[in-house]
Amino acid sequence: MIEVSHLVKRHGPKVAVRDVSFTARAGRVTGFLGPNGAGKSSTLRILLGLDSADSGTALIGGKPYRTLRNPLRTVGSLLEGSGAHPSRTARGHLSWVAASNGIPRTRVPEVLDLVGLGDVGRKRVGGFSLGMNQRLGLATALLGEPEVLVLDEPVNGLDPRGIRWLREFLRSCAADGRTVLLSSHLMTELASTADDLVVINNGAIVHSGTTAEVSAGHTSLEDAFFALTGTEDR
Template sequence: MIEITGLTKRHGRRTVVRDIGFTALPGRVTGFLGPNGAGKSSTLRVLLGLDFADAGTALIAGKPYRELDRPLRTVGALLDGGGAHRSRTARAHLSWVAASNGISRKRIPEVLELVGLGEAARKRAGTFSLGMAQRLGLATALLGEPEVLVLDEPVNGLDPEGIRWMRRFLRSFAAEGRTVLLSSHLMSETAATADDLVVIDRGRIAARGTVAEITGGHAGLEEAFFALTTGTDGGRTR
């Protein structure tokens, strides 16, 4: 699972994440919500070893990301699109990633088919639509058959059919006893996909609990979100 405890992150004199903590459990999809600038990206970057915390810990399967042996076999991540070089084909991109983590190339056609890119294996990433790039990013995340997925706006650029496919895939992934941490701005989709929610606002945890617990007393997740992050509820100020 994912365990974040007492995490603090500063950029210069500005504290962007302040003493936050939450868990994302196996067998469940955890939605990670917050306004722009709330600290979501900073939290995910520390979790995935792309940045250092000033205090606290962020653990995946009991270890910091930097201490994982062949990390793609433990955690797959999709941040800021797929990250593939524009001149590389989908298959070449996955081949390079597989080699870097000791993953058999036999896995490449499997993940391309899984994400719906089987017929695009020889196409260059620079020709991909935004939705195709997202699918390639997910294929990269799944390459090592990880137990944990960390995804930032995974349905960005997907059409309605792709969004529905992603929802079903994440639900089935979690149903196998694996862990999903999902950051998104799409309230209705998050409510339909997640089991648990963590809401962050101005660098602090505003709420955490099941979807039912967070939305209780509200018309839906969007209303609950604005009540938690702006202090308003149906036009009333708290």
């Protein structure tokens, strides 16, 4: 599971994350939501070892990300697109990532087919659309068959068919006992995909619980979000 405990991160005088604690459990999809600038990205970057906390811990399976050996075999992540160089082919990018984490190259065509890029694996990434680039990022996250997935706005650029595929895929991952932490601005997607929700605003957790618990007393998750974050009139 993912365990974030009393996490604090400052950027100069600004406190980006203040005493953030939450758990994302195995076998469940946990939605992580908040307005822009709420502290979501800072929290995820610390969790994935891309930044350091001033205090507190962010653990995956009881360990900091930076201590994981061949981390893609444990955690698959998507933060900002695929990260592939435009001059590389999709297959070449994934082959390099696989080699760096001790993953058999036979996984490359498997994940390309899984995300719907099997027919364009030999094309250069620079010619990819936003949606194709997002699918390549998902393929990279899935390359090591990880038990934990951390995805930030994974449906960005996907068409309706791709969004439905991803929703069903993430639900199947949870059903298989994997841990899925999903950050998104799309309330309808979170309402239909997430088992649990963690709501962050101004760097602090303002509510957490099952999707039904967070939505209770409101006509929709969107209404609950606006009420909890006070952002409806902004």
